[in-house]
């Protein structure tokens with residue numbers, strides 16, 4: 001059985017100077033076949049890589065990024081971080097959960113998105129993990145409000161570490177470079193086949209970009225299909241490739257020989273965003289229901305259901321039924337139902353109540 005230290009050791013061995021890293025998650029995450037769904041879609045091989053199980057505290061794709069980003073926070077001797085996201089942001093929730101666990105103060109700047117019970121639950125959890133939540137009335141106000149927040153020290157000593165949205169800067173992206181190396185170890189150990197295509201949701205692009213780079217480093221010819229789930233102003237080919245190239249430059253500075261070019265194995269798949277970020281699509285909801293019925297795996301409407309819809313569409317439109325496909329789950333599988341029973345919307349900080357009034361009318 002392969003393990004996380006092996007994948008990280010491979011990355012660090014290759015680097016002249018190791019990258020900052022602390023352990024937060026429980027990896028390697030499992031890979032397993034999805035036989036029933038594969039049959040229904042007419043695929044010869046369909047596999048799952050389940051990053052939903054990347055931690056018992058809170059899983060999903062943010063854990064691996066925070067392992068690098070929080071290590072940098074400690075290196076800089078900072079005691080507080082600030083980060084940003086939509087009201088139901090998984091990145092903000094993961095930052096709150098792991099920040100509390102390792103003793104960092106966390107400021108979350110949260111702006112509106114379509115409301116749902118999933119969004120509501122994530123807000124309640126942010127609060128229960130002790131985050132300082134700041135309500136931003138419109139995403140356009142974020143730069144000014146966050147800049148003022150960064151300057152304001154209040155009771156907090158020292159400068160705050162700024163964690164980028166989605167944890168997607170070149171350092172956070174290393175989490176997924178390493179994830180691809182972990183997959184390579186699992187393939188070498190015979191635990192899963194080499195996929196021809198990996199499908200993953202793309203928002204701030206770090207997950208898809210990191211995977212593509214890690215696959216190149218591992219010498220695998222697998223392609224990453226990054227399914228766009230956020231508006232084109234944030235998720236586009238330019239940003240995807242720019243982040244990949246900035247990450248390549250960081251790896252090159254650490255002594256790795258990767259060509260400074262857009263990764264040829266990284267493809268942005270459009271057409272599944274629907275009305276916008278957080279708005280469910282018909283194809284996504286159908287994909288979610290199909291996954292649940294076939295494999296008893298719960299997807300959610302914003303990221304993973306659209307990714308599965310993207311997989312179905314990509315395979316069909318390119319006639320790739322005979323190839324090996326891997327669906328990369330990025331949403332946490334940790335069950336918070338007991339914890340949520342103890343949390344009340346009325347406990348939420350000022351500014352968030354308006355959102356709940358709207359939600360009650362659902």
Ligand SMILES: Cc1ncc(COP(=O)(O)O)c(C=O)c1O
Nearest residue numbers: 090166202203204205206207330
């Ligand atoms: C569950 C989930 N999947 C996928 C993504 C997209 O990852 P990235 O922002 O690295 O593109 C996110 C980002 O917030 C997410 O929360």
